[in-house]
Amino acid sequence: MKYPNFTKEHKSLMAKYLSKEVFEELKDLKTPNGFTLERAIKSGVDNPDSGIGVYAGDIESYTVFGALLDPIIEEYHGFLKSDIHKSNLNPDDLNAPNLDLKNEYIVSTRIRVGRNLADFPLGPAISKEQRDEVEKIVSSALNSLEGSLEGRYFPLLGMSEEDRLSLVQDHFLFKAGDRFLESAGLNRNWPNGRGIYHNNEKTFLVWINEEDELRIISMQKGGDIKEVFSRLAQAIKELEKMMKFAFSKHLGYITSCPTNLGTAMRASVHIALPKLAKDMEKFKAITDKYHLQIRGVHGEHSQSEGGIYDISNKRRLGVTEVQCVQDMYDGVKALIEYEKALCD
Numbered sequence: 067m068k069y070p071n072f073t074k075e076h077k078s079l080m081a082k083y084l085s086k087e088v089f090e091e092l093k094d095l096k097t098p099n100g101f102t103l104e105r106a107i108k109s110g111v112d113n114p115d116s117g118i119g120v121y122a123g124d125i126e127s128y129t130v131f132g133a134l135l136d137p138i139i140e141e142y143h144g145f146l147k148s149d150i151h152k153s154n155l156n157p158d159d160l161n162a163p164n165l166d167l168k169n170e171y172i173v174s175t176r177i178r179v180g181r182n183l184a185d186f187p188l189g190p191a192i193s194k195e196q197r198d199e200v201e202k203i204v205s206s207a208l209n210s211l212e213g214s215l216e217g218r219y220f221p222l223l224g225m226s227e228e229d230r231l232s233l234v235q236d237h238f239l240f241k242a243g244d245r246f247l248e249s250a251g252l253n254r255n256w257p258n259g260r261g262i263y264h265n266n267e268k269t270f271l272v273w274i275n276e277e278d279e280l281r282i283i284s285m286q287k288g289g290d291i292k293e294v295f296s297r298l299a300q301a302i303k304e305l306e307k308m309m310k311f312a313f314s315k316h317l318g319y320i321t322s323c324p325t326n327l328g329t330a331m332r333a334s335v336h337i338a339l340p341k342l343a344k345d346m347e348k349f350k351a352i353t354d355k356y357h358l359q360i361r362g363v364h365g366e367h368s369q370s371e372g373g374i375y376d377i378s379n380k381r382r383l384g385v386t387e388v389q390c391v392q393d394m395y396d397g398v399k400a401l402i403e404y405e406k407a408l409c410d
């Protein structure tokens with residue numbers, strides 16, 4: 067493998083930190099699952115507009131390719147090699163009374179975590195057989211859930227295009243054909259092994275074998291952030307009784323993308339901020355202050371529609387789950403106050 071031909075367009079942290087020296091040090095290394103530097107960086111090389119540009123194939127990737135990944139993790143999360151991750155999923159520690167009882171601003175709330183099984187490689191390095199095995203293990207565990215989490219698993223294989231598109235359009239299911247995932251090897255054998263589980267109300271959902279082996283999701287209409295967090299915490303507890311997730315003391319929950327390490331949590335609201343949206347500079351200043359990220363209404367790499375934005379926590383590693391949600395809550399509170407104060 068030769069040093070990549072980075073252009074001025076390559077803006078990712080991978081391109082920034084993959085110096086010729088680091089490349090020479092890592093280029094011939096392999097993890098126990100045979101994952102290489104070439105595969106780890108392919109997404110960022112193929113997609114110059116990547117912000118991060120690197121994926122891990124297994125938990126060992128984070129140590130074997132540490133010379134590249136440590137500085138990326140440090141810059142993205144402000145988290146040092148000597149730091150230890152902390153966890154707190156106790157909803158009682160969250161201070162989040164409903165911000166929008168009249169449903170004027172918050173359309174819906176969603177909190178997800180990524181998880182991967184401890185005994186399998188991550189998606190970029192998994193074989194078809196292993197992926198199918200993950201699907202079997204996770205879907206049968208999910209199918210045994212009872213009470214408000216009880217539901218059904220719907221594999222992508224055999225799902226009608228109409229059903230798939232309507233689940234995507236309604237914000238329940240992941241999209242197909244993401245070019246970043248494609249280059250990372252995360253779309254291999256599509257649609258085999260992929261699918262979605264949900265309860266009847268579609269307030270508890272699990273994506274299987276997308277960017278991570280599990281994306282555990284709690285969502286509902288309106289702004290009751292605490293209720294959404296409580297449901298997620300309960301679901302995680304139930305699932306942990308049935309499977310072991312990849313975890314390290316240093317990095318917390320292990321995910322294929324370094325941005326999701328730690329809590330692997332993204333807590334978001336879809337929120338109408340039509341006035342603030344006319345002053346994007348001010349909007350961004352507030353979201354930066356509260357460690358928030360702005361996405362479009364159809365998720366990552368999508369645009370806003372009708373002044374509705376997806377606002378979520380940016381920090382995920384070195385902060386607890388409660389803090390992730392608190393970041394989002396505090397920032398959304400401030401955004402609503404600014405929106406209210408603006409004249410038409």
Ligand code: ADP
Pocket residue numbers: 174175176178234236237238239240281285332334335336361362363364365366376
């Ligand atoms: P992820 O949440 O896993 O980082 P995306 O940003 O692609 O991935 O979002 C996945 C889906 O979840 C998209 O359809 C997006 O519109 C939907 N979504 C995210 N936040 C909310 C929310 N607060 N309410 C409703 N749907 C949401």
Ligand code: ARG
Pocket residue numbers: 078109115116117118119120246277323325326366
């Ligand atoms: N690989 C893409 C990039 O570098 C996405 C990174 C963060 N998003 C994610 N879904 N992991 O821009």
